[in-house]
Amino acid sequence: MNNFLSKRPLTMHQLYGDHVVFTSRPSFEKNPWLTTEEHQANMLTARELLIADMPVIIHEAAVGEKPRELMRAAGVDFPSHYRTFKDAESYNARLREAEKNGEKIFFQYAHSSEFVDPSTYYIDKELFVALNNKMKLSDWTKGKFLPKREVVAVDELEETLKKWNYPYVIKPGDEHPTAGGYGVMICYNDEDRKQALNRIKEAETDSDFVIEDYINTKQNYCVQYAYSENTGLNYIGASIQNTNEYGKYFGNITAHNVPQTVIEAGREIMQNGVDAGYKGIAGFDLLVDDKGEVYAIDLNFRQNGSTSMLIMDELLAGDYEKFFGAYAKVSNDAFYERILDEVKAGRLFPLAYYDGDFYEDEHVPSRFVGIWHGEQQDVDAHDKAFAEFNQ
Known part of the structure; x- marks a missing residue:
């Protein structure tokens, strides 16, 4: 089963080298622009495991028997290069252990210095934050490829927006990370603008904001x-x-x-x-x-949602690949069995499975991310059928 992973054209280890640890989880600290639900954030810690080939900090619910069975069904050995956590305390402990061991950490999202010393960052922290700051977009494009945009202070935002014609886009310009479109506010009308301004008020931020043409x-x-x-x-x-x-x-x-x-x-x-x-x-x-x-x-x-899919493009059967993510709306058992059937059928490749039954004292829906692959008509049909099943 190791043959599949041996054919990967690129791994993160090849890029980052030895003595580097990867974490894709946002910090447990408050972030007004990244509202990913806790269990979703925990599940995504395993999303890059198959392309890593280096230590990855992963939640315990993503490394149990069910994720392993899915990998076996896909013909892949479950990697051993991971370090687990189960809550904020143990997650932060993994960061401190890496720092103590003299390792570097490649963060998917910046963490404040109270959790780990900035010197532990694989990429200089100031550079990493600047590269991912929407306000500095023009710095990294050298002023090219940009829509009309304006950077304004938060206390001037409401008045400035009155001068812009709909539709337009508002983006935070602070150092907090965003992902998946969260934090980006598209305004088509007065009601959208009102909601955006209310959200910004609730964030209690004094940072600048970016306004862009849609x-x-x-x-x-x-x-x-x-x-x-x-x-x-x-x-x-x-x-x-x-x-x-x-x-x-x-x-x-x-x-x-x-x-x-x-x-x-x-x-x-x-x-x-x-x-x-x-x-x-x-x-x-x-x-x-x-x-x-x-x-x-x-x-x-940083790594992106489709990075694993692109790296493994040539290793998956068929000409069409579609990133797939879902959480259980049916029972966790039914959800898992349906995914397992699709994997065994050779049309759904698993990247990460987060077992909700890990939590014995509360009901937590299980979650999954993977890749549909095959011919487009077949993939779209099974994707639709899964959505109808999982209602």
Whole structure:
């Protein structure tokens, strides 16, 4: 069963080297812009396990017998390079242990210095925060590929918005991480603006905000790259992102015919980050409008939701791949058995399973992320059938 993983064209270990630990979990500290539910955040700690080949900090509910059985059904050995936690205290303990051992940590999301010393960051913390700060987008694009935008202080935001025509986008410009479209506020009308301003008021922040023109989008790509001194700068691939009208992320499919203008725009942005000192994987949300112009709306200098899918693209059967995530609306047992059947059928590849039955004193729905693969008509049919089953 090891044969599958041996064929991976790239692993995080190849990029980050020895004595580096990875954590994809947001800090347990309060973040007004990243509202990921606790169990969802715990489950996602295992999402990159199969492409890591390096120590990964993972929640205990994602490493039990059920996740292992799913991997066996897919013909993959469950990796052994992980360190577990079960709550905020044990999670923070894993960070401190890595620091004490002299290891570096590649954080998916920045953590405050009360949890780990900034010197423990694999990427210089100030650089990492700056690279992922939406207010500094123009720094990393060198002023290119940008919609009309304006940076304003929070106490001037309401008055400034009155000068903008709908639709437009509001983004926080502070150092708190965002993901999945959370924290991005698209306004089509006065009611949307009112809700956005109320949310900003509730955040009790004194940071600046970014206002951007809304792009009439023909295609929404996440283009991804990897860089290390040993491998150089390489294009990993791209996915087409599925979002609703308010920018919330609902998954993606592998893109096989990406315009060269999009690939080169992303490569240029990646090179700018590398020149500043970045090493690792990055994914950029690049839009193509109805006139064929390319716009950069978000830069993620870290692993992305579709990174695993892109790296394993050539290893999965079929020409069509679709990222899949769900939580149990039926019983946990029925949810698991249905997923197991789909994996055994060879059309659903598991990335992470979070066993809700790990919690004996409360009901927690189980969660899963994986990759549908095969022919598009078949994949879409089974994806729809699963949604109908899981109601």
